[in-house]
Amino acid sequence: MLKRIFLLALCALCTVTANARLGETLDQCKARYGEPIQIYTADAYDLFDTYLFSKGAYRISIVFIDGVAIQIVYRKDLGSRLNDLEVKNLLNLQGPGWTQWKEDSWYNDTMYAIYMGHNDERWSLTIETYHGLDLIKAALAQEAQKSQEGL
Numbered sequence: 001m002l003k004r005i006f007l008l009a010l011c012a013l014c015t016v017t018a019n020a021r022l023g024e025t026l027d028q029c030k031a032r033y034g035e036p037i038q039i040y041t042a043d044a045y046d047l048f049d050t051y052l053f054s055k056g057a058y059r060i061s062i063v064f065i066d067g068v069a070i071q072i073v074y075r076k077d078l079g080s081r082l083n084d085l086e087v088k089n090l091l092n093l094q095g096p097g098w099t100q101w102k103e104d105s106w107y108n109d110t111m112y113a114i115y116m117g118h119n120d121e122r123w124s125l126t127i128e129t130y131h132g133l134d135l136i137k138a139a140l141a142q143e144a145q146k147s148q149e150g151l
Helices: 002-017 026-033 084-094 130-150
Strands: 038-040 049-055 058-065 068-075 099-102 105-107 111-117 123-129
Touching: 026 049, 026 058, 058 130, 068 130, 084 111, 084 123, 123 130
Parallel strands: none
Antiparallel strands: 038 049, 049 058, 058 068, 068 123, 099 105, 105 111, 111 123
16 A cells, blocks of 8 residues: 555656646746757748657657747657556646546647557657647648649
8 A cells, every 4th residue: 555655656746847838938948857859840841849858757749839838748658658647647737627528638728638649659648728729720721821832
C-alpha cells in the first residue's frame, strides 16, 4: 500500500515538472525547460515553428503562432503511455473545467485535448486552444489558396 502511494506521488511530481501552458511565450517555455533539443522551423511542409523540449521522462512539442504557444504535445519514451493520473494532472495544469467527451478526448471553454497512440507506439496527449485551431485553419486555407493560384 505504501509503495502504491509513493508511486502515485511520484507520477504527480513528474507531471508538475512537465507543465508548459498554452498562451506562454517561447522565452517562458525556455525558462521552464531550458533550450529546446530540436527546432522545426516553418517551411513548405510545416506552416508553424515547433520546438521540442525534454523534461524528465517527457518530450514536449510546442507549436507557436504569433509568438504564443497554441498547441502542446506531451509524450513519454517509446512504448510508454501516460497513466490516467498524469493525463488528469497535465489537463488541470492548463486550466479547470475539463469534461470528458469520449474515452480519450476532453474539452473545456477554451481548449480541447486528445490522447492517442501512433504507429511507432508513442502515445501522446495533445492540448490545443480553439483560437489556435482557428489560426491553423486560416493558415491552411491560405496555403491551399496559394497552391490553387500557382496551378
